Amino acid sequence: MGIYAIRDRVSGHLLLGASRNVHAALNRARFELRMGKHADRVLQAEWNRSGVDGLAFEVLELVKEREDADFDYAGELKALEQIHRELQGMAP
Numbered sequence: 523m524g525i526y527a528i529r530d531r532v533s534g535h536l537l538l539g540a541s542r543n544v545h546a547a548l549n550r551a552r553f554e555l556r557m558g559k560h561a562d563r564v565l566q567a568e569w570n571r572s573g574v575d576g577l578a579f580e581v582l583e584l585v586k587e588r589e590d591a592d593f594d595y596a597g598e599l600k601a602l603e604q605i606h607r608e609l610q611g612m613a614p
Contacts, residue, residue, distance in 0.1 A: 523541065523542040523543065523544065523584065523585045523587075523595060523599065524540070524541070524544045524581060524582070524583050524584035524585050524599070524602070525538070525539070525540050525544070525581075525582040525583045525599070525602050525603055525606050526538075526539055526540075526541065526544045526547055526548055526579070526580060526581050526582060527539075527578075527579075527580045527582055527606075527610075528548070528551055528562075528565055528577055528578070528579055528580075529577065529578040529580065530564060530565060530568045530576065530577060531568075531572075531575075531576055531577065531578055532568060532572075532576065533564065533568070535562075535564045535565065535568075536610055536612065537551075537562050537565055538582075538603065538606055538607060538610065538612065539603070540599040540600065540602065540603040541599075542595065542599070544581050544584070545581070548579050548581070551579070552574070552579070555569040555577075556569075558570070565577060582606055583602055583606070585598055585599065585602065
């Protein structure tokens with residue numbers, strides 16, 4: 523679980539996300555792009571032009587599992603996503 527990014531290597535356009543399974547989220551995004559069905563039109567257009575080489579798929583940060591059964595993973599992911607948005611100069 524953690525924060526991931528998909529970046530258009532040409533324009534720098536960035537899709538930033540949080541997921542309880544970042545690797546599955548990135549795999550899903552690749553599948554949607556291959557099928558021509560990704561919701562982010564900028565990334566889809568770059569994929570259509572350049573394929574996988576036009577985009578960078580990155581895991582930015584992973585959240586360690588805690589022994590505390592009451593740990594708020596959703597809150598942690600939300601906070602980390604906000605931090606990464608601010609680091610990238612993105613709107614909240």
